[in-house]
Amino acid sequence: MKKRYAVIAGIAIAIPLSTALSTTRANAAETASAAWATMDADADGSLSPEEVAATPWEAKFDAMDENGDGEVDKDEFQQYMKDMQSSQDSEDA
Template identity: 75%
Template sequence: MKRRYAVVAGIAFAIPFGTALSTSQAFAAETAAASWATMDANADGALSPEEVAGTPWEATFDDMDTSGDGKVTKEEFQTYMKDMKASQNSDDE
């Protein structure tokens, strides 16, 4: 459980800086993949509110769950991450 929080905290820290260099982007992507595997405790391919409870993703769960089915799929997570990156890039301009 502590490992999950460390990985998620690493992602939360890496995301704002992940756009600076392509190597940082690659690191952020690798960290996100590792985090997904760690957070998806039941390995069903989706995150539930219980699986993200107490993590930085808890506050954004509803935003990530675009289908409204109470689960965040890997595709929904990736779309959310792309949208967040695009938003950060537009803020930088």
């Protein structure tokens, strides 16, 4: 059941999240918060590999897990989102 929820969550956030990167920072931050709430299926404050399995985030999990503890906490996720936004801004300039 969790895997099915993760797949649905991944699909549900993939399109809005990708468009958020090309909008304002405020909208991107709001979308990131919504994505977090959707992906953290067990509401434990961190993402496990199982929660992002079969989603667009699965391939990015190791990059998001800055401290290498096998989980992505909200701070790591937000930092990854900021880095993505900065990279996008640099490409647009």
